[in-house]
Amino acid sequence: MHNTRSSRGIQDLVDLFDCFIVDQFGVLHDGMRPYPGAVDALVMLKRAGKTILVLSNSGRRSAPNEQRLLRLGFQIGSWDYFLSSGEVAWKRLDRLLRERGGAEPLKCLLLARGGDRSAVEGLPLEIVDSGADADIVLLSGSMGDRFDMDHYRRLLEPAAARNVTCICTNPDKIMLTEVGPRFGAGRIAEVYAEMGAPVMRIGKPFPEIYQIAVEMLGHPPAIRTACVGDSIEHDIAGGRRAGLPTVLVGTGILDTLSRAEKAELFRRHGAAPDYFLPAFTW
Structure with a gap:
């Protein structure tokens, strides 16, 4: 090297x-x-x-990540600080949404891993299941070990057609899973950008x-x-x-x-x- x-x-x-x-x-x-x-x-x-x-x-906030380290057997006190891209994104979104004031909650299509909701907890967002209804796409994790990329294309195409902004809080393109490396949230964000829609990456x-x-x-x-x-x-x-x-x-x-x-x-x-x-x- x-x-x-x-x-x-x-x-x-x-x-x-x-x-x-x-x-x-x-x-x-x-x-x-x-x-x-x-x-x-x-x-x-x-x-x-x-x-x-x-x-x-990680698209998850810092606290859930630290708890996972402890569950895996890492010792409390063996690190001083933990910072995740999900934490940075949550704070930025919190600030932006507060600046919006009393407007109606944004409709958010949340793509996360394992049903994790820490990326949106405490935020005035309405979670929707369809890209056709979304005002914003929050991409915090990939389920690439369960779904293929066509699944995500179908889910995201209606949002991309309306030029809805995607915030990717986990730019990793490859993730480690029990079945080996699979595509990460960062790769899904690339596909969304290839559809011509705007992507904001944090991390x-x-x-x-x-x-x-x-x-x-x-x-x-x-x-x-x-x-x-x-x-x-x-x-x-x-x-x-x-x-x-x-x-x-x-x-x-x-x-x-x-x-x-x-x-x-x-x-x-x-x-x-x-x-x-x-x-x-x-």
């Missing part, structure tokens, strides 16, 4: 950085269970005096979520803040655009890719990582 330094574990980077911005899916766990050594690595990193912010392209690799993360960390020196992730397109490209050092792990969506295939992704996205770890272990 050109210009990328290989390390055995996160311990090798402890003296280089004060703050770690760590992705969850593909780095800490696969959605069903922690990766071997990840629980202990997070604990040891915190014991080493580091500040840790878990940064996720990695876009600047806003990194600005909020750095603010939560207290604006530490960029050179002492590392972004750790498994997605070259989202974690590595996003961290580099934010001016932060990046650490790529070989688990998650890259697990089956060859060295040459990774190099091609570096070239395509213009984002080679500064460091490579086989996995998020101590």
Whole structure:
């Protein structure tokens, strides 16, 4: 990997950085269970005096994501902050809807995973089942392990025909599931955009979520803040655009890719990582 330094574990980077911005899916766990050594690595990193912010392209708000980490076996107190794209989107929507004042609630077509409603809880939105009725589409998750893309096309075509804005709160194009990698919400958003309708994306690799993360960390020196992730397109490209050092792990969506295939992704996205770890272990 050109210009990328290989390390055995996160311990090798402890003296280089004060703050770690760590992705969850593909780095800490696969959605069903922690990766071997990840629980202990997070604990040891915190014991080493580091500040840790878990940064996720999850359409769910931050609190449900933290609760999931605890259910998976991660230890309370082994991270300092959690920020999800769903949290950023919820706060932005809350602000915009408050500015609308006493107008009738917007009709929202919500596309989420597993019936999750945290993306809209507490917001003055009327949830509808058809794109034909929607004033806004909120795309917070994919059920790509249950439905094919044609299902989403049929659902979204009536909204696209009316030029309804889609807010995608999970830009990941690939997600990890029990049946293997499947298309994520970010890919559904691409299809909606291909229909000619407007799409607003919130999350990695876009600047806003990194600005909020750095603010939560207290604006530490960029050179002492590392972004750790498994997605070259989202974690590595996003961290580099934010001016932060990046650490790529070989688990998650890259697990089956060859060295040459990774190099091609570096070239395509213009984002080679500064460091490579086989996995998020101590």
